[in-house]
Amino acid sequence: MLELSGRSGSQWHMGFAGDTFNTLWALTALCDSRPATYVSAFGDDPFSRDQIAFFRENGIGIGASPIIPGARPGLYAITLTGAERSFTYWRSDAAARRLASDPAALAKSLEGQKLVYFSGITLGILDAEAREILLRAVGNARAAGSLIAFDPNYRPGLWRDRAEAQAAFAAALAVVDIALPTFPDEQALFGDANPQATVERLTRQVGEVVVKNGEAPALVAAPGGAQQVPAVHVADPVDTTGAGDSFNGGYLAARLAGHEPAEAARCAHRVAAAVVQVRGALAPFEVLRAAFAARP
Numbered sequence: 001m002l003e004l005s006g007r008s009g010s011q012w013h014m015g016f017a018g019d020t021f022n023t024l025w026a027l028t029a030l031c032d033s034r035p036a037t038y039v040s041a042f043g044d045d046p047f048s049r050d051q052i053a054f055f056r057e058n059g060i061g062i063g064a065s066p067i068i069p070g071a072r073p074g075l076y077a078i079t080l081t082g083a084e085r086s087f088t089y090w091r092s093d094a095a096a097r098r099l100a101s102d103p104a105a106l107a108k109s110l111e112g113q114k115l116v117y118f119s120g121i122t123l124g125i126l127d128a129e130a131r132e133i134l135l136r137a138v139g140n141a142r143a144a145g146s147l148i149a150f151d152p153n154y155r156p157g158l159w160r161d162r163a164e165a166q167a168a169f170a171a172a173l174a175v176v177d178i179a180l181p182t183f184p185d186e187q188a189l190f191g192d193a194n195p196q197a198t199v200e201r202l203t204r205q206v207g208e209v210v211v212k213n214g215e216a217p218a219l220v221a222a223p224g225g226a227q228q229v230p231a232v233h234v235a236d237p238v239d240t241t242g243a244g245d246s247f248n249g250g251y252l253a254a255r256l257a258g259h260e261p262a263e264a265a266r267c268a269h270r271v272a273a274a275v276v277q278v279r280g281a282l283a284p285f286e287v288l289r290a291a292f293a294a295r296p
Helices: 019-030 046-057 103-110 120-124 128-143 162-173 183-190 195-202 243-256 261-275 285-293
Strands: 002-008 011-016 075-081 084-090 115-119 147-151 208-211 218-222 225-229
Touching (some): 019 243, 103 128, 115 128, 120 128, 147 243, 195 208
Parallel strands (some): 115 147
Antiparallel strands (some): 002 011
16 A cells, blocks of 8 residues: 655655555565565556555565556555554555455465465455455465465454454464464454453464564463563654554564564564654664564
């Protein structure tokens, strides 16, 4: 999506971001020896061309993602109260809603990937048929050896009702190896009393679960047990946009590098803490790498 941020009077900064892209950005910074692909659908307008060029300049390809004549990117604007953000979206006709419009191209884009990551927003922008196509492609990638990670990232405005979102997430979790939910989202959607309840529910389907909870500890559950991993406190955050997405990228990068889940969560907290100290969702690669490599 196009991101408008850093408002000063009537002036805005335009960039490119979005929940899954924010995670891929962190992964690209922290796994620079691995090729990165952002699988979506794109328009052929100047903004779409600039978006694809920006990806390419930063080592990110688009695989076999379709280029759709006449389509264009979605748009959102960030407004801040202190460091806390709120969003206004324009995405009803975004090209990304057609990412499953060519099942063969989608399957080709996922072929041979070490890791496939998607979110509840990915599911929420698709109609029911497209969701089925996407989850079938993800399931096939998993069967072929890809590691599958999913952040439910529940946004009520994308769903007709809670029941539709619950059913879609249950279908997604059936093809997932690592779940990266945020507790307030899970509480809103499923009524979980605490992060432990989220873990107990999700581990019925998924072997590895990390429940994010803002500045509170993350609850990490994997075969062998569960433990809390404290967050990194930031005294004066600048902008919390993208913190959870970047946590996901840090966690997955650490797991791909061979770290155990609890240590991966510590790395992820450091990455998230670095991101809230810059404006916008995307911290510079060198900032992410320094945070990831730091030791307490």
